[in-house]
Amino acid sequence: MLELKNVTFEVPDADSDGENPHRKTIVNDVSFTFETGGFYAITGPNGSGKTSLAKLIMGINPLTSGKIVLDGKDISDLPIHERSNSGIVYGFQHPARFKGTTFRDLLSIAAGTDDEDRLVRLIARVGVCSLDFLDKPVDSKLSGGEIKKIELATVIARNPKVAIYDEPDTGIDLWTIGPMVDLLKREQKENNTTTIVVSHNRAFLEAADTLLLIRKGRIAYDGGLEGAMPMLEDLSVCTFSDKCEGENDVRCYR
């Protein structure tokens, strides 16, 4: 069980003058309990605080106030690697690109073994990555889809208690999204993984037991997809809203 207790994340406001720093609240007093083995989808408009919330759980963003408790243990002050070793893993929305480091390196670190058979079995389990990926450098030559598949594999290789996937479908071709949803569902069922997916994609929203709708740093709704539909339609959740919500530019980029 992962509990968020009055979690708040503030950053200095870019417009502040330094002497009188204004603070901008990105995540505002969020409390929520993720039950063990549940499948959760976090959605909401761009800039609503979804990724910031996910990064707070992983420890990439520091908490301004509040507490994060995993299976009864307060992990609020633990650094990233200790949270990871406690069972939380985060799949980045924009995965890091390295020079020289290969998929094999990342997978070996994640799995804690460089045993060839085990790595091959892992790739088979993930399914979406081809074996030829193994010795590819995880660098700027990889396509957006390839690097996201690698990211997914490294999360699953950790056998996490809590797996957070930040927009796992970015750059992924349409016909891979179905298998990807099936994979996350299978991992959830077989390993009782608490699964949290930040997404705008209906396939993930439908797969989730519970949907969290984030708006202006707060949970505006939690429950089933049906109940969220009126609000989602109202928000017209669109990944391009920052581009099309202008006075002069009315073209739809969707």
Place this chain on the structure above:
Amino acid sequence: MLDATDKQILKEVADLEGIPKGAYNIRKNGKLLGREVSANINITTNEKGDGIIIDIKPGTKNESVHIPVILSQAGLHDTVYNTFIIGEDADVTIVAGCGIHCGGKESEGHSGIHEFQIKKGARVRYVEKHVAIGDGTGRRILNPTTKVFMEENAYAEMELTQLGGVDEARRVNEAVLGAGAALLMTERVMTEKDQMAESKNDIALAGTDSKANVISRSVLKNDSVQDFYVNLTAKAKCYGHIECDAIIMDNGKNQTVPALRALHPDAEMTHEASIGKIANDQLMKLMSLGLDYDAAVNRIIQGFLR
């Protein structure tokens, strides 16, 4: 014939557990320690007696030659002139390298002046590692010069590595590429403490459809200094690329100067260069896979210098 230090140095510079198989020439403290030739690879001392000539017969396939240098005599500064002639259509691996063991206060140095003549259609992989070990305080100096002349459709892959221990290094690499020739040169340098390393590269793409790719990876620890210069000159329709990246760990100072010169209208040339600390997103990723900060830094550097 080999003492414990020699064996350690051979292991580090040439990955050898003892005397290599096939052709080799081992030089220790300015003198010949051992030599073996093969049916296709001949090694002779040059006329002046200040180096060797490695002559590889045309058509020689899948053979290798090892020419490591061991330096363990305080105060010795050894200069050697080696010539490599790689016959037409040969396909060989040359493992060179120099290891310095410094046990005293006096400096020790080695300057290897290497010239490669790579004949038509020949392929060569040249692996050169420089290491320096020992508890002595004398400066360890390595100043290699590599000149490469590539004939039509020749191919060369050169891996030049120096990972710590060397106090001063001044490297010069020059290459002239004939038509259809391809050169892939990768330099990896890690410096620490107050070490300095300088690398000056001059590559001329002289023949039509020649290709060169120059990659430099630098890691600067402590107060070390590294300067990297590369001039790529296109004299024909050709393709050239330079990629140099430097990671500054502490208070290192780096200068990276890639230069492209097109003297032909059909030249295609690109370069990318970066200097900076280890990228934060890379650290976050590895830490999110359970590595602590130091372990994450080590893995990133290991991959970078691989």
